[in-house]
Structure formats: structure tokens, C-alpha cells
Amino acid sequence: MSHHFVLSDYENVQFTDAGGFKPGDCRIRVFIGQNQANVPVELVKALLPFGPDADLLRISGTGPNALDFHIAYYIGRWAMEFPGSSFTIISKDTGFDPLIRHLATHNIVCKRVHKLAVAASPSTAVATTPPAAAAKKAVPAKKAASKNVVVTIMPASHTKPAVTAAEANTESRVTEALKRLKGMNSSKPTRTATLQSTIKSFFKPALNDKQLASVIQGLADSKKIVISGTKVSYSL
Missing domain, CATH: 3.40.50 (Rossmann fold)
Incomplete structure (x- = not known):
């Protein structure tokens, strides 16, 4: 009360x-x-x-x-x-x-x-x-x-900003890419160039460079992948 x-x-x-x-x-x-x-x-x-x-x-x-x-x-x-x-x-x-x-x-x-x-x-x-x-x-x-x-x-408003269509698309692509990479077991790409081409192959139509970069960044932000130079490691 x-x-x-x-x-x-x-x-x-x-x-x-x-x-x-x-x-x-x-x-x-x-x-x-x-x-x-x-x-x-x-x-x-x-x-x-x-x-x-x-x-x-x-x-x-x-x-x-x-x-x-x-x-x-x-x-x-x-x-x-x-x-x-x-x-x-x-x-x-x-x-x-x-x-x-x-x-x-x-x-x-x-x-x-x-x-x-x-x-x-x-x-x-x-x-x-x-x-x-x-x-x-x-x-x-x-x-x-x-x-x-x-x-x-007065207290400030803490209304959560609306998710844009682009952000929603990126989230769904990150989820799909993560699902596909998990299914690759030991054949996951270990170099960034190979990872880029592999993720591109997951989507039709193919992602443009900006969309591809957003997906890879999303995987990195969620700590599912770690990129060090040209090498890629995973925590799936």
C-alpha cells in the first residue's frame, strides 16, 4: 500500500x-x-x-x-x-x-x-x-x-524503445546462423573469410555486406564466436 x-x-x-x-x-x-x-x-x-x-x-x-x-x-x-x-x-x-x-x-x-x-x-x-x-x-x-x-x-520515463524492422531481421538471422553453425559440428569454419562465405550460403537471397557484418557482430556480441585476427573460435 x-x-x-x-x-x-x-x-x-x-x-x-x-x-x-x-x-x-x-x-x-x-x-x-x-x-x-x-x-x-x-x-x-x-x-x-x-x-x-x-x-x-x-x-x-x-x-x-x-x-x-x-x-x-x-x-x-x-x-x-x-x-x-x-x-x-x-x-x-x-x-x-x-x-x-x-x-x-x-x-x-x-x-x-x-x-x-x-x-x-x-x-x-x-x-x-x-x-x-x-x-x-x-x-x-x-x-x-x-x-x-x-x-x-518527477521520475524519468523508462519506456523501452521499439525494435526496428532491421533489428528484428538481424536478430532472426543471428538465430538462424547460430542454429546452422551448431549443426556443423567439427566442420565449422575457423577463419573469418570462410565464416563469411558460410553464413552467406545460409540465406537466400544472399546477404549484402552490411547485413552479413551485422550477423557476425551479433554472434560476437552474444559471445557465441570469438574473432582474433583472421581466426574464429566458438562457444556454442
Whole structure:
């Protein structure tokens, strides 16, 4: 089951309400630094109606980007545990943006906003820009630091390109040539010139030079033959 996770970098952005979110809208996780001794009572009261969908997570350890790495870990964990989930990071830290771009290459939808209220705003809904264009769009550092920043990068499309007629013909010829060569047992050609003439004899009408080269290259790419100079060896 997929969810919308809202992950707050509370060292970077503090808030005391639910920012317009209502119970059932999302799962809120507020990450608190090890040295942040207290959180406002107002924040706790605002999260109580969310029940188990809201939690305060105090990180372990200190150091540069310690909290950021915790958020990155949980995004990866929950993306695997709940396939199809989306993520919103509440932070002004542009260091998250390379992570967001990387997640997009793995078809994981993630965005960064500067405060919780922006995350809940309809204007920050996932963009309808074509996926490939959105994934390639870079976010300038200065713009990412602006007051109303929302960084949203959609996953790139991974549609497999169609196989052309020429490629299909080459594949079928490689399969046929491989079948014929296997049947030749010990009489397989051991020199490239002989191999070329032998493969030509397999097909009617005869292959032209380009078609013949494609078949031989296909056999080599599949590691069924090894050409070394003028000699040919087989692994059929």
C-alpha cells in the first residue's frame, strides 16, 4: 500500500501546527536533532489527531548533515516497504536536491518545500510536466533558496524503445546462423573469410555486406564466436 510521507528536518524548519494537513492525508515524521532538548507542546497537540500516522524521531549522533542522512535512510526504507509512495521533505537545505534527482531516476516521487504549510497547499501538487522533461530540469541553486521554493522532480520515463524492422531481421538471422553453425559440428569454419562465405550460403537471397557484418557482430556480441585476427573460435 502506498502512502504520502512528510519528513520534517526540524533542525532546519520549526513549526507548531499541522500546516493544513488533516488526519488521513499523509504520514508525518518529524526528525529532531540529538541536541534539541525540547519540542513545543503545540506541535505535539497538533500531531495527536494523526495517531500512528505521526511520529517524532530523535536522531542518534551529531555532525554535519547527520539528520539529513537519517531522512535519506528512511526514504529508501519506506520506498521499498511501501512501493509507489511519495515523499515531501520539509527543509530549506538545498543539499537534499541531488537526492531528489537521484530518487527520480528510480521512479520515486519526492519534493522539497520550505515549510509545512507549503507542502499542504494544492499549488504544490505533483507537476503534470512530462516525466522525462521534469527529470532533466535542473534547479538553480539561487532559485532553490528563494522564499517559496518547491523542488519537485518527477521520475524519468523508462519506456523501452521499439525494435526496428532491421533489428528484428538481424536478430532472426543471428538465430538462424547460430542454429546452422551448431549443426556443423567439427566442420565449422575457423577463419573469418570462410565464416563469411558460410553464413552467406545460409540465406537466400544472399546477404549484402552490411547485413552479413551485422550477423557476425551479433554472434560476437552474444559471445557465441570469438574473432582474433583472421581466426574464429566458438562457444556454442
